Amino acid sequence: MIGMGNERPGNRPGLRRILIGAALAACLLPALASGTIRAAAPGPAAAGGAEGVAPVIRRVLNNGLTVLVKPNSANDVVAVKLFLRMGAFYEPPQQRGVSIMMQKLLTRGTTSRDARQLDEAVESLGASIRAGLEGDDYGSVTLTTTVAGLEESLAVFLDAIQHPTFPESELVKERQMTLDRLSASGDQPTTSAYVNYLRLFYGDLPYGTTPADYARVIAGLTREDLLNWYRKVYIPNNMVLSIAGRVDPAQLLARLEKTLGGLAAGAPLRPVEPTAPRIEQDRATVLVRPTQASFIILGYPAPELRSADRPAMELLHWILGGSGMGSRLFTRLRDERGLAYSVSTGYVPNEGPSQLFAFMATAPANLEAAKAGLIAEFQRMRDEPVTAAELESAKKAVRGSYLVQHESNAAQGDFLGRYELLGLGYRYDEQYPDRIDRVTAPDIQRVARQYLTHYTLSVVGPEPGKE
Amino acid sequence: MIGMGNERPGNRPGLRRILIGAALAACLLPALASGTIRAAAPGPAAAGGAEGVAPVIRRVLNNGLTVLVKPNSANDVVAVKLFLRMGAFYEPPQQRGVSIMMQKLLTRGTTSRDARQLDEAVESLGASIRAGLEGDDYGSVTLTTTVAGLEESLAVFLDAIQHPTFPESELVKERQMTLDRLSASGDQPTTSAYVNYLRLFYGDLPYGTTPADYARVIAGLTREDLLNWYRKVYIPNNMVLSIAGRVDPAQLLARLEKTLGGLAAGAPLRPVEPTAPRIEQDRATVLVRPTQASFIILGYPAPELRSADRPAMELLHWILGGSGMGSRLFTRLRDERGLAYSVSTGYVPNEGPSQLFAFMATAPANLEAAKAGLIAEFQRMRDEPVTAAELESAKKAVRGSYLVQHESNAAQGDFLGRYELLGLGYRYDEQYPDRIDRVTAPDIQRVARQYLTHYTLSVVGPEPGKE
Numbered sequence: 001m002i003g004m005g006n007e008r009p010g011n012r013p014g015l016r017r018i019l020i021g022a023a024l025a026a027c028l029l030p031a032l033a034s035g036t037i038r039a040a041a042p043g044p045a046a047a048g049g050a051e052g053v054a055p056v057i058r059r060v061l062n063n064g065l066t067v068l069v070k071p072n073s074a075n076d077v078v079a080v081k082l083f084l085r086m087g088a089f090y091e092p093p094q095q096r097g098v099s100i101m102m103q104k105l106l107t108r109g110t111t112s113r114d115a116r117q118l119d120e121a122v123e124s125l126g127a128s129i130r131a132g133l134e135g136d137d138y139g140s141v142t143l144t145t146t147v148a149g150l151e152e153s154l155a156v157f158l159d160a161i162q163h164p165t166f167p168e169s170e171l172v173k174e175r176q177m178t179l180d181r182l183s184a185s186g187d188q189p190t191t192s193a194y195v196n197y198l199r200l201f202y203g204d205l206p207y208g209t210t211p212a213d214y215a216r217v218i219a220g221l222t223r224e225d226l227l228n229w230y231r232k233v234y235i236p237n238n239m240v241l242s243i244a245g246r247v248d249p250a251q252l253l254a255r256l257e258k259t260l261g262g263l264a265a266g267a268p269l270r271p272v273e274p275t276a277p278r279i280e281q282d283r284a285t286v287l288v289r290p291t292q293a294s295f296i297i298l299g300y301p302a303p304e305l306r307s308a309d310r311p312a313m314e315l316l317h318w319i320l321g322g323s324g325m326g327s328r329l330f331t332r333l334r335d336e337r338g339l340a341y342s343v344s345t346g347y348v349p350n351e352g353p354s355q356l357f358a359f360m361a362t363a364p365a366n367l368e369a370a371k372a373g374l375i376a377e378f379q380r381m382r383d384e385p386v387t388a389a390e391l392e393s394a395k396k397a398v399r400g401s402y403l404v405q406h407e408s409n410a411a412q413g414d415f416l417g418r419y420e421l422l423g424l425g426y427r428y429d430e431q432y433p434d435r436i437d438r439v440t441a442p443d444i445q446r447v448a449r450q451y452l453t454h455y456t457l458s459v460v461g462p463e464p465g466k467e
Numbered sequence: 468m469i470g471m472g473n474e475r476p477g478n479r480p481g482l483r484r485i486l487i488g489a490a491l492a493a494c495l496l497p498a499l500a501s502g503t504i505r506a507a508a509p510g511p512a513a514a515g516g517a518e519g520v521a522p523v524i525r526r527v528l529n530n531g532l533t534v535l536v537k538p539n540s541a542n543d544v545v546a547v548k549l550f551l552r553m554g555a556f557y558e559p560p561q562q563r564g565v566s567i568m569m570q571k572l573l574t575r576g577t578t579s580r581d582a583r584q585l586d587e588a589v590e591s592l593g594a595s596i597r598a599g600l601e602g603d604d605y606g607s608v609t610l611t612t613t614v615a616g617l618e619e620s621l622a623v624f625l626d627a628i629q630h631p632t633f634p635e636s637e638l639v640k641e642r643q644m645t646l647d648r649l650s651a652s653g654d655q656p657t658t659s660a661y662v663n664y665l666r667l668f669y670g671d672l673p674y675g676t677t678p679a680d681y682a683r684v685i686a687g688l689t690r691e692d693l694l695n696w697y698r699k700v701y702i703p704n705n706m707v708l709s710i711a712g713r714v715d716p717a718q719l720l721a722r723l724e725k726t727l728g729g730l731a732a733g734a735p736l737r738p739v740e741p742t743a744p745r746i747e748q749d750r751a752t753v754l755v756r757p758t759q760a761s762f763i764i765l766g767y768p769a770p771e772l773r774s775a776d777r778p779a780m781e782l783l784h785w786i787l788g789g790s791g792m793g794s795r796l797f798t799r800l801r802d803e804r805g806l807a808y809s810v811s812t813g814y815v816p817n818e819g820p821s822q823l824f825a826f827m828a829t830a831p832a833n834l835e836a837a838k839a840g841l842i843a844e845f846q847r848m849r850d851e852p853v854t855a856a857e858l859e860s861a862k863k864a865v866r867g868s869y870l871v872q873h874e875s876n877a878a879q880g881d882f883l884g885r886y887e888l889l890g891l892g893y894r895y896d897e898q899y900p901d902r903i904d905r906v907t908a909p910d911i912q913r914v915a916r917q918y919l920t921h922y923t924l925s926v927v928g929p930e931p932g933k934e
Binding site: 326 | 541542543544582586587590591592593594595611612613616640643644645647648650651653654655656657758759760790792793801802805807808809828829830856859860863864866867870871873874875876877
């Protein structure tokens with residue numbers, strides 16, 4: 001069941017999977033045919049730790065660059081990932097989208113290698129380097145390699161992040177491709193529903209930026225814009241570098257100190273517009289499209305990434321719609337009442353204003369009943385505490401899911417680096433299960449009452465009465 | 468870059484990711500902003516094996532059930548997966564779709580637990596059980612749990628696979644949901660393009676079954692149909708059970724022998740229509756839709772899963788379009804000529820007739836040039852051998868990708884069980900890198916000449932001249 005459960009609540013990948021599931025589950029048989037008992041996850045971690053995993057080593061270089069090393073000899077994959085604050089949350093309003101193009105161009109040429117030479121240098125080692133944005137608060141550059149290929153591929157990685165040239169010819173091509181892609185984003189109704197929802201929820205704030213907004217900016221971006229933004233973002237005090245795998249920490253740290261220790265620190269990045277006005281009423285937007293199904297997204301404000309309320313909201317999300325077939329929305333709206341063939345929730349905790357949303361795909365004739373049913377289930381979270389059994393199951397499922405999600409070196413490095421960059425500290429990753437365990441049913445009800453106030457609703461589907 | 472590379476060629480998940488990427492990359496920033504140097508994978512496996520991994524144990528019970536155990540103490544996750552032949556390739560033509568509903572209902576009630584009790588039994592352990600179809604040749608039931616939760620959750624898993632009741636009330640609900648979902652499958656243009664392509668490619672063969680075909684059958688399915696099909700499919704000589712994780716093989720095998728050893732064998736499943744008529748000409752289908760982009764799928768016949776030509780085709784696929792930004796299609800059509808903002812290939816080796824396809828999303832004005840460019844690149848694979856450098860890089864990338872894909876216990880168990888069920892034997896998984904290594908450039912050209920004969924083309928987009 002694509003897009004349901006098996007994701008740690010609040011993860012961005014969870015959001016992505018929900019939308020993906022909605023878009024494609026109808027055609028792809030593996031998704032269509034899946035029946036699930038609680039699309040959740042395995043039980044609590046056993047007391048004994050895994051073999052071959054040493055504690056995390058954290059080193060802050062003099063210029064502010066933070067390095068995290070997690071030695072792990074379970075296999076031969078080495079995952080290197082650089083995290084940097086960037087994205088719409090940090091971009092000047094007239095430059096929203098510059099991080100997209102900067103990341104796209106980062107690996108298309110350095111002072112000593114053109115795009116083809118970069119490709120070949122990495123390919124010939126069987127390694128891969130990717131630069132990208134992860135949501136609106138930060139971006140990353142990832143090197144995936146092996147123990148044997150680490151030394152050489154790390155040299156290419158360090159070249160790409162330190163000496164990109166953003167060639168004009170590459171910019172011209174990449175800009176046109178990106179504009180074509182952005183202009184086609186409305187072709188998928190689930191995408192339209194989510195874009196319209198975010199715009200209505202956030203208005204002109206960074207998180208509400210639409211593909212059309214990005215296109216307007218990107219059409220006018222110059223090489224100079226990319227270079228200027230690069231100089232502000234790629235500074236050591238805006239970087240966290242995580243490495244997980246069978247590595248020699250002392251040797252690796254010495255090398256990084258030598259290559260990256262000389263970078264000059266710069267002015268710390270600050271969010272342009274960190275807060276949002278309070279939402280004072282329910283709001284709705286409808287886009288009429290000649291689709292067979294109606295697509296609904298309905299959401300509410302939710303705790304930010306660093307909020308103490310976040311663990312309670314993650315469990316609320318899990319119980320309401322994050323846990324697949326065992327969730328309340330699935331059981332009540334799909335299973336008991338047949339109001340939707342797909343229903344789930346997504347919690348997206350940002351650095352700034354955040355939100356929890358439900359997604360439904362339903363036969364158009366059921367639209368009004370489905371909307372009312374959704375709203376009633378959110379209301380019930382305010383009206384009564386979750387049961388002891390619900391809470392217990394959700395905690396076990398979240399803990400189990402945590403374990404499954406930490407199996408690979410790439411995932412281990414990813415969690416550490418992300419939490420460190422976002423100000424929670426890398427230890428947040430290991431503390432996470434305990435934070436979840438301490439949440440009580442009254443905590444969840446309090447958080448529901450505080451945050452689930454006025455809804456924001458987006459619908460894409462046929463005109464009522466014309467389906 | 469969602470949907471590009473980082474998948475072992477020929478994997479079904481690769482196909483899924485390609486379509487997902489096409490559908491959603493336009494909106495989701497993490498995808499949009501990713502720049503990649505060869506979205507490939509790390510280098511060749513180091514000589515030393517990973518710690519804590521013992522050899523695979525294979526045991527065939529007297530009734531024909533094959534059990535594979537891969538002890539691995541790297542972490543606390545235990546992955547249990549049952550594989551069974553089923554799906555359109557094995558279904559009687561008038562019953563195509565019965566496997567979909569059987570799998571959906573499998574976990575909705577047993578002789579001793581109703582749906583709610585099954586959910587709760589698994590939830591309270593923090594485990595998960597999923598039943599589903601994986602393509603058209605086989606299906607699976609997966610238990611994800613921990614070392615501590617294995618004993619109890621395995622009991623629920625064994626109950627679900629041995630004693631399902633397919634309750635009438637659950638069937639009525641699930642059937643309606645499935646029909647709603649199938650009727651909405653055309654709402655996403657990428658889905659439509661692929662469905663139309665498969666129908667044109669396969670005609671009335673099982674792999675060409677459309678959502679509308681499935682809907683016609685599913686609308687009339689009874690509980691008796693599901694029970695009858697279950698009795699034919701869930702027989703021990705149609706089962707491979709794989710278990711990966713920190714387990715005691717002797718104890719586990721004794722338990723499985725005791726619980727599953729008594730099942731009675733039945734008649735082996737045979738494909739209904741195992742071969743396809745030879746394709747004698749190029750074919751095309753166009754669906755006019757008011758989209759901003761044009762979506763193209765163009766494909767050719769390709770070696771079947773057990774064909775000796777498969778490794779050569781996997782490398783051809785990798786070099787042509789499976790490796791992301793380093794691939795020929797990406798470099799030539801997107802990078803050099805700007806003809807598509809998304810382009811990649813997918814190779815889908817089935818038990819029966821198989822195919823290799825390219826997917827492109829392009830501005831409608833570029834449609835004709837994009838089509839011609841695609842066809843020319845397939846032709847070039849026939850006309851000239853790949854270069855030594857291309858072949859070397861592709862081999863390294865496929866080997867590296869293999870390593871990354873085997874990091875988790877779930878993935879390890881998945882590969883073993885799938886190859887065993889599909890007649891390649893579980894050892895095929897460990898032999899795979901060497902099979903890839905033995906492919907030569909003339910092998911690839913020979914395979915190109917033999918298979919890439921007449922194309923099948925599907926386009927969804929605006930009317931020419933009206934974009």
